[in-house]
Amino acid sequence: MASPALRRPYRREGEEKRRDDLIAAAMTLVAEGGPEAATVRAIAARAGVTPGLIRHYFQSKEELTHAAYRHVMEAMTNEAIRAANATASDDPAIRLAAFVTANFSAAVMTPLLVGVWAGYMHLGRNDPVIHQIHESTYLGYRDRLQALIAALPRPADPARDRREAIACNALIDGLWLEGGSLPEGFAPGEVQRIALDGVAAILGIRFPADAYPDPSERKTD
Secondary structure, three states, X not given: OOOHHHHHHHHHHHHHHHHHHHHHHHHHHHHHHOXXXXXXXXXXXXXXXXXXXXHHHOOOHHHHHHHHHHHHHHHHHHHHHHHHHHOOOOOHHHHHHHHHHHOOOOOOOOHHXXXXXXXXXXXXXXXHXXXXXXXXXXXXXXXXXXXXXXXXXXXXXXXXXXXXXXXXXXXXXXXXXXXXXXXXXXXXXXXXXXXHHHHHHHHOOOOOHHHOOOOOOOOOO
């Protein structure tokens, strides 16, 4: 028989998965019908659990929906950071390109994530927790982007790097919203290429050709 010490990690893993399932259910409901659609009863039904079980993981519906919003925002930032760190090259431009294009991967630029983001954006005015999550995740993403920009082989200028990080972030956000909302409106790799060209223009640099998607890829009807 396995000892309790050996069984405990599996119990934690199961609990984390159940919590993740509840967050995923809340995300889907918000994307489909806005925050008001994510009721405790609807979340429980979508996750295939009883409403009472939700209270085991979250003290309130608001805590659960806040967790869903934080999950979306942090997941996108973490994916971009992972991509930049996974590059084998020490070239700062290659690392920056990987960070930028990761925002438009199949796992990040989706109607679901755009729907969750849009569903919560207007709540930030009256919900201090949503506002805090948005502020902290935005600044965390922008700071990482600014650090990658500062690593480029140019004269040091923190004020310039900050302005350019804000501009690049706005460009990335806009393309992510359009690409996630209307994925059929863009050819494969097109949004990534536009993002890289736009970031390069803002920064006054040129990305290496191999940072771009395969130009032979074309949208087929």
